[in-house]
Amino acid sequence: MxxxxxxxxxxxxxxxxxxxxxxxxxxxxxxxxxxxxxxxxxxxxxxxxxxxxxxxxxxxxxxxxxxxxxxxxxxxxxxxxxxxxxxxxxxxxxxxxxxxxxxxxxxxxxxxxxxxxxxxxxxxxNRYRDDVAQLRATVESGLLGDVSRVVVDSSWWRGLPYYDLWWRGTWEKEGGGCTLNHAVHHIDLLLWMLGRPEAVTAVLANVAHENAEVEDLSVAVLQYQRALATVTSSVVDHGEPAGITVQGRHASASLAGEVVADLSLPNGFRVPEGDPERVEQIRAFTADLPPLKYxxxxxxxxxxxxxxxxxxxxxxDGHDGRLTIEVITAIYEAGIERRAVDLPLAAENPFTQDGTLLERAPRFYAKSASVQDFAEAPATQTADAEKAGAAR
Ligand SMILES: NC(=O)c1ccc[n+]([C@@H]2O[C@H](COP(=O)([O-])OP(=O)(O)OC[C@H]3O[C@@H](n4cnc5c(N)ncnc54)[C@H](O)[C@@H]3O)[C@@H](O)[C@H]2O)c1
Incomplete structure (x- = not known):
């Protein structure tokens, strides 16, 4: 025991x-x-x-x-x-x-x-979600063909009081904004499917939280040898339409379960009815996957x-956790320094060290309140967050 x-x-x-x-x-x-x-x-x-x-x-x-x-x-x-x-x-x-x-x-x-x-x-x-397990298995199966593009939407919505909790909204205590604390989940899933990118570019912004130092929106492009992934990290998206869509050479699939496949006409335009056989093959493959036990x-x-x-x-394990932090660090470095950042990050890169973000990150706004405790959230909130794979 x-x-x-x-x-x-x-x-x-x-x-x-x-x-x-x-x-x-x-x-x-x-x-x-x-x-x-x-x-x-x-x-x-x-x-x-x-x-x-x-x-x-x-x-x-x-x-x-x-x-x-x-x-x-x-x-x-x-x-x-x-x-x-x-x-x-x-x-x-x-x-x-x-x-x-x-x-x-x-x-x-x-x-x-x-x-x-x-x-x-x-x-x-979130690796223990049936939709995630199905999407990853589909990518691994090769049925989509070589991956050419991934759209990662870590799209959440948080009101202003969210950043009033004492440890949120500062580079010192929260460590970063939605890129670190919300998109960490989706970035982990992307890396689980595609591995470490070769380079990152990014833009950081705070567009709707005038009470927080940290970003509430970032858009990053992760460059792979023959693919690009765009990662949007947001806490300003109404309805929280988070998702992942993977485009392969033969077909695309998404966390929402959409599967689309196109075929080329002799002139390169798409066959209007697409490739129903490929779509059927992918649907049959995912239908055969056993559900997760827990x-x-x-x-x-x-x-x-x-x-x-x-x-x-x-x-x-901790190496998975570290890889996610490495890519997030590269997103912050690219956004703050306004240039592309190559991966893996070298040990001598100052952004790998404690204190560099604190020193160089923009303070978008001053943290304006520090609440010790909020009233207990409705019981369904945590359960919903779990279902949706949400982050804090
Ligand atoms: N996996 C997920 O989906 C998910 C969801 C929410 C939060 N989180 C993460 O979980 C962590 C906690 O988040 P939360 O929303 O539960 O925060 P919270 O503020 O609700 O709870 C944190 C608790 O830790 C206590 N605490 C703070 N410092 C401490 C210390 N040094 N020693 C002992 N206790 C201490 C606080 O008193 C509080 O009870 C964060 O890292 C957050 O990013 C993960």
Whole structure:
């Protein structure tokens, strides 16, 4: 029976707790750590974990408990220190996205993982969605042909009060805007399908949040050897029409399940009726794929527990988390410096280091409020966010 501690008992911790309590025969949540004890008490009571102990710091928790794994559900700027402390104590770590706000911080975590022998995994729960799994399998099958273009729309909508929470809306505590904190999910999915691009160009803007330092909109072009991907990161899109569409040489497919295929006439224009056989073949392929056993956080936590139980690597690890941060760092560098950035980023590139974004990123607006707690969001909000693969 694996002993679990939850570090940070805010919104996202609920999804970790749902998964751990669902796997009650495999693990037990025995401790909570939170700088606000009432958050931990509320979660403990909500999940009926009456025996679990509550600590104000991770150090006190580690000194008092024997723990196998922690879920880190705290703001991004805390991920490095908390992860390294737990790994150094030999405790396995599942850390919420984004892995850390800088590549130097990601590397410190990976070094602690290597030195300790404990496992670090970065949350990317949207890989555990049936639509995502189907799209990736379709790309891998070759039925679309060579990928020529991908349109990634990380399109969300957040009102002004969103950035009033104390840790959001500053480069220091949130680490960045919607490119880092929302599009991290879609960028992870793109990289899972296509791998690391060769170069990135980008534009950053804040078009509707006059109370936040960070960007609320960015558009990036990721250049592959024979393909381009455009990534729009937004929290200004009404209705949140997020999605991914992959164009291949023979056909296109999208997360929404659309499949389109064209054939050429002798003059190069498209055959009006398209290529129904190809479309049928792709539809049959996806219809044959088995549904995932568990989805979202529950899917990733099932995999993480399995890795610990069997001594294997988790499906998503710190190298995946780092790659996503590398591409996001390149987007920020390209947007701030107004030039194309080649990947992989060299170790001596200042943007890989802590503090460079803080030093060079534009402050679009001053953060104008700092709210400690919002009233609890409606219960459906977290569940909807999970279904839609949303980010915060
Ligand atoms: N995977 C997803 O879809 C998803 C969705 C939402 C949030 N997140 C991520 O989860 C993390 C937390 O986000 P949230 O929305 O739950 O935030 P939140 O503000 O609702 O909760 C954070 C909690 O951490 C506590 N905390 C802060 N610093 C701490 C520290 N040093 N030690 C112990 N406790 C500390 C706070 O008191 C609070 O209870 C962020 O990294 C965010 O990006 C991921």
């Amino acid at each position: 694996l002993k679990v501690a939850i570090i940070g008992s805010g919104s996202i911790s609920a999804l970790h707790l749902e998964a751990y309590t669902r796997f009650a025969e495999r693990c037990e949540v025995v401790a909570f750590v939170d700088i606000s004890a009432h958050h931990a008490e509320a979660r403990r009571d909500e999940f009926g974990l009456t025996e679990a102990r509550i600590y104000p710091t991770v150090e006190e928790m580690l000194a008092a408990e024997t723990i196998d794994l922690v879920s880190i559900c705290t703001p991004p700027s805390t991920h490095e220190a908390l992860s390294v402390t737990c790994l150094n104590a030999g405790v396995n770590v599942l850390c919420e996205k984004p892995m850390a706000p800088s590549l130097a911080a990601c590397d410190a975590i990976l070094r602690a993982e290597q030195a300790s022998g404990a496992i670090f995994a970065s949350v990317a729960q 989805t979202g956080h529950t899917g990733q936590i099932d995999d993480f527990l399995t890795a610990l139980e069997t001594g294997t690597r988790p499906a998503i």
